[in-house]
Amino acid sequence: MSSSIPARVRFAPSPTGHLHLGGARTALYDYLLARQTGGQFILRIEDTDRKRLVPGAEEEIMAGLRWLGLQWDEGPDIGGPYGPYRQSERKELYQEYARQLIESGNAFYCFCTPERLERVRTEQQKNKIIPHYDGTCRNIDPDEALRRVKAGEPHVIRFKSPQEGSITVKDVLRGEITVENRTIDDYILVKSDGLALYHLAAMVDDHLMKITHVIRGSEWLPTLPLHSHIHRALGWDEPQWVHLSVFLKPTGKGKMSKREAADLIKDGHSIFVKDFNDLGYLPESVVNWITLMGWSYDDHTEFFSLPDLVEKFSLDRLNPSPAAINFTKLDHFNGLHIRDLQVTDFSRRIKPFFVSAGLNPDDATLLKIAPIIQERVATLDEAPEIAGFFFKPTVNPTAEELTAKGLTAAQSADVARKCLSILESVTEMTPEAAEPPMRALVEELGLSAGQVFGIVRTAVTGQRVSPPLFESMEIIGKTEVLKRMRLAISLLDAAG
RNA sequence: GCCCCCAUUGUCUAGUGGCCUAGGACGUGGCCCUCUCAAGGCCAAAACUCGGGUUCGAAUCCCGAUGGGGGCACCA
Numbered sequence: 001m002s003s004s005i006p007a008r009v010r011f012a013p014s015p016t017g018h019l020h021l022g023g024a025r026t027a028l029y030d031y032l033l034a035r036q037t038g039g040q041f042i043l044r045i046e047d048t049d050r051k052r053l054v055p056g057a058e059e060e061i062m063a064g065l066r067w068l069g070l071q072w073d074e075g076p077d078i079g080g081p082y083g084p085y086r087q088s089e090r091k092e093l094y095q096e097y098a099r100q101l102i103e104s105g106n107a108f109y110c111f112c113t114p115e116r117l118e119r120v121r122t123e124q125q126k127n128k129i130i131p132h133y134d135g136t137c138r139n140i141d142p143d144e145a146l147r148r149v150k151a152g153e154p155h156v157i158r159f160k161s162p163q164e165g166s167i168t169v170k171d172v173l174r175g176e177i178t179v180e181n182r183t184i185d186d187y188i189l190v191k192s193d194g195l196a197l198y199h200l201a202a203m204v205d206d207h208l209m210k211i212t213h214v215i216r217g218s219e220w221l222p223t224l225p226l227h228s229h230i231h232r233a234l235g236w237d238e239p240q241w242v243h244l245s246v247f248l249k250p251t252g253k254g255k256m257s258k259r260e261a262a263d264l265i266k267d268g269h270s271i272f273v274k275d276f277n278d279l280g281y282l283p284e285s286v287v288n289w290i291t292l293m294g295w296s297y298d299d300h301t302e303f304f305s306l307p308d309l310v311e312k313f314s315l316d317r318l319n320p321s322p323a324a325i326n327f328t329k330l331d332h333f334n335g336l337h338i339r340d341l342q343v344t345d346f347s348r349r350i351k352p353f354f355v356s357a358g359l360n361p362d363d364a365t366l367l368k369i370a371p372i373i374q375e376r377v378a379t380l381d382e383a384p385e386i387a388g389f390f391f392k393p394t395v396n397p398t399a400e401e402l403t404a405k406g407l408t409a410a411q412s413a414d415v416a417r418k419c420l421s422i423l424e425s426v427t428e429m430t431p432e433a434a435e436p437p438m439r440a441l442v443e444e445l446g447l448s449a450g451q452v453f454g455i456v457r458t459a460v461t462g463q464r465v466s467p468p469l470f471e472s473m474e475i476i477g478k479t480e481v482l483k484r485m486r487l488a489i490s491l492l493d494a495a496g
Numbered sequence: 497g498c499c500c501c502c503a504u505u506g507u508c509u510a511g512u513g514g515c516c517u518a519g520g521a522c523g524u525g526g527c528c529c530u531c532u533c534a535a536g537g538c539c540a541a542a543a544c545u546c547g548g549g550u551u552c553g554a555a556u557c558c559c560g561a562u563g564g565g566g567g568c569a570c571c572a
Contacts, residue, residue, distance in 0.1 A: 014572050049571055114570070121569090130498045131568060156570055174501070183499055191570040198572050222500050222567040245502075246565070252507075254565075292508065292521090299510035300520040319509075321502050322565055329508065329522045339535075376534045386533080435531090442531090453531035465533045 006039035007212045011065070011072070012202065014046040015057035018272040019064035020261075021325065022217060022247050025290040029215050029244070031070040032313040039212070043075030044205060045086045048195050064273035068283050069306050074209075082209040087201050094196030097204050097234060098157045098189055102142075106233035107189060109145040110137040110158045133158065133186040157190040159199070159226065169228040171221070172213075172242045173320040179225045187226055199223065203230045206239055213315075215242040242315060245294050245322045247271075252324035268379070269327045280353065280379030282341075285334040293323040303336055331378045338377060343370045350383040357384035359391040368475045372467040387467060390475060395462025395484060399495030402458050402488050404451040410496030413489055415445065416455050420485045429478040431470035438470075459488030 011027040013019065034041035043065070045058055062077065074080025084090060101107035110133075121131045137145075138160060149155055162181040170176050189200040196204070206214055220227075221243050231238045249256040261271050268279055276286050288304050295318050297304070304312070338346065347363070347370035354361040373387050389395050403412045422437045423429070442452045457469050460481055466472060473481045 012572090016572075046572065052571065117570090125497085128497050132498095171501095177500075179500075185568075188570055193570080195570090197570070202572090217566090218501065219566055219572085224500090243501085248565075250507080252564080289508095294508090296509055296520095298520090302508095302521055323509090324507060326507050326522070332522055335535085373534095375536090378534090438531090449531050451531095457532065463532090466531095467533085469531055 005037060005212070007033045007037040008040050008042065008210050009034050009213050009215060010042040010044050010206070010209065010211050012044040012046050012205075012216075013061050014049065014052070015061065016049070016052045016054050017057060018274060019061045020273065021271045021290055022244075023061075024064065024068060024273050024286070025247075025293065026215055026217065026244060027065055027070055028068065028287060028291060028309075029242075029295070029313070029318075031072075032309050033213060033215070033315065034073070035310040036313060040073040040080075041070070042080070042082075042209060042211070043072040043085065044209070045076050045088075046198065046202065047086055047088045048197065048201050050088070050195075060274055067273065067277060068287055087196075087205065090201070090205065091195060093208070094190065094201050094204055095194065098196065098200060101159070101189070101230075101233060102157065104233060106160055106229075107157050108138055108140070108142075108160050108186075109149055109155045110186075110188075111140075111145075111148060111153055111155050112136055113154075130183075135186065138186065154192050156188045156192050158186040158188050159230065161186050161226070161229065167225045167228060169224050169238075169241065171224070172240055172315055173318050174243070177221075177224065181225075184225055184229070187223075189230075199226060199230065203227055203234075207231070207234070207236045211239050213240040213242055215244065218243045218245055218320075240315075242318070243320075244318070245320055247293065248322050248324045250325050250327065252322075256325075267327075268381075269330075271325065278381075280377075280381035280383075281330065281334050282337045282349070282380070284337040284340075285330060288333045288337065289330045293325070294319050303333075303340075335375075335378045338380070339375050341374070343367070343374065346370050346374050350377075350380050353381050354384045354388070354391060357388060359384060359388055361391050365390055365475065369467070369472075372471050372475075376467060386463075386465070389461045389463060389466070390472075392462075394487070395460070397458045397462045397488065397491070399491050401464060402455060402492050403495075404447075404455050406451060407447075408496065409492050412455050413492035413496055415447070415452055416459060416485060416489045416492060418445070419452065419456050420482065420489065423473075423478070423481060423485065426478070429476075429481060430474050431468075434473065435470050455488070456485070460484050 009030040011030045013023055031041045047053055065072065074082065074085060076085040098107060102109070120134050124131045161184040164181060166178050166180050168176050168178040187199050188197055190196050224241060224243070228238060246255060248254060249260060256271060264270050265275060270276060270279060284305060287306055291304060291309055292302060295313070297312050297317065341349070344367065347366040350370070351361055351366055369387050369390055373383060376386055377383055399409055403409045404415065407415070418441055419438065422441060423434060426433045426437070438452070439449070442449050445452065453469050454464070457466055458464055460473055460476065
């Protein structure tokens with residue numbers, strides 16, 4: 001248990017694309033900390049960049065969080081005591097604090113044109129020095145600057161980074177980080193259109209929303225000193241800073257590119273939360289999986305439900321090193337969680353996959369097949385592949401598929417005929433009634449169970465791999481089983 | 497180029513100076529179970545990046561190198 005003080009944490013995505021695994025993990029940790037401490041999990045939309053806004057992205061992010069089971073307590077859709085929760089609706093707030101920063105000498109108006117800045121940057125790059133603001137407007141007399149602003153001259157507001165000394169900031173995972181102030185650029189806080197940038201907007205919101213822990217990706221580590229400076233300049237206490245490691249591609253070599261991310265779907269994988277449901281993954285599995293990429297409970301426990309995690313999560317067991325995404329392990333967790341499901345729940349969850357496979361599953365049959373396929377699928381979408389024959393009017397195996405290993409087609413037909421007569425004579429098509437005489441036949445024929453049952457399996461299911469034969473035949477029913485057997489025999493006879 | 501972060505088997509990780517002949521999991525190989533496929537059980541191979549310190553003692557602390565990652569926008 002990391003803290004008994006109620007934590008107020010926020011997940012603050014920008015609506016510029018899909019919710020991906022990295023964001024999902026951040027949101028998950030936010031959620032866990034909030035629930036564990038009896039605090040609040042806040043959803044804030046960082047949409048200050050109107051140009052990059054993607055229609056529908058906000059809704060997709062919310063749908064993704066809901067799918068994972070991470071319901072927020074305050075957010076743009078449900079409001080809350082510290083709203084609005086969309087930065088585009090908080091513009092005036094940021095301007096007010098920018099003014100404060102200017103008045104206290106911690107920020108300044110900058111009138112440099114983008115063109116000039118671009119020239120300076122290319123010059124700096126040519127001379128192999130760190131691209132940074134050259135300080136042209138830093139020392140314009142404040143009254144003079146104000147006069148130019150009032151006169152309507154285009155301008156931005158920049159943070160006036162201290163030029164001497166150093167700053168030490170504490171990250172929960174990495175301890176104290178110290179950097180020289182001169183390496184911190186005079187970042188732009190407010191754009192020429194009057195909208196604040198992340199560096200100002202997020203700090204203002206975190207403070208106003210009383211955020212206690214800022215959990216975010218490690219890509220923010222380089223600007224952490226800036227953020228700390230802003231808090232201090234405004235006279236605010238800082239939240240706990242928690243910078244999570246990044247997710248690397250499966251090879252462990254670098255972040256996944258857009259192209260690579262899009263290509264994953266061909267292998268039944270994805271890094272976008274929106275895709276996992278259709279790929280047959282349970283939200284429980286995804287949660288379990290991403291939790292363990294960067295966090296551990298002890299040296300052996302790996303199976304967790306969301307409520308487990310609420311109880312067991314702790315910030316001090318977070319791991320700062322980058323983690324390669326391992327989809328094989330997701331499959332493993334998915335199998336574990338599938339088998340952990342109640343049978344009725346499992347049957348309910350596989351239904352849509354039969355439907356999208358073009359089949360017409362009825363709930364009663366679904367409930368019967370659920371227990372015999374539950375431990376045979378790694379992902380839900382495999383259900384119709386392994387059990388689709390239950391809902392098909394006919395199955396069409398080839399004579400070759402029907403022929404048992406080590407036997408000819410004619411011999412297999414013979415075996416099938418003997419099986420048929422046993423199955424015909426059986427009073428009930430149950431494993432109890434059908435299996436003993438079938439086993440006796442195997443014995444009598446001197447063949448292996450695999451050879452004999454294999455012929456029946458293929459005849460009845462149309463597949464060489466299927467759920468247990470006798471249980472399957474019981475579900476299909478005697479009439480249909482006999483029908484399929486007769487068809488198989490005729491197929492075999494034709495080939496022999 | 498500059499700044500920051502990270503460093504245990506192929507991968508996710510445990511390990512916070514002696515309990516480590518380094519533990520667990522996925523994957524891999526073998527065996528068992530077995531009507532196929534799974535599931536399950538058992539076994540095996542597989543790691544402390546390197547070099548210096550500190551210490552009686554280092555995977556664990558310090559320094560350096562190397563490697564990897566991230567950042568250097570009027571994006572977030």
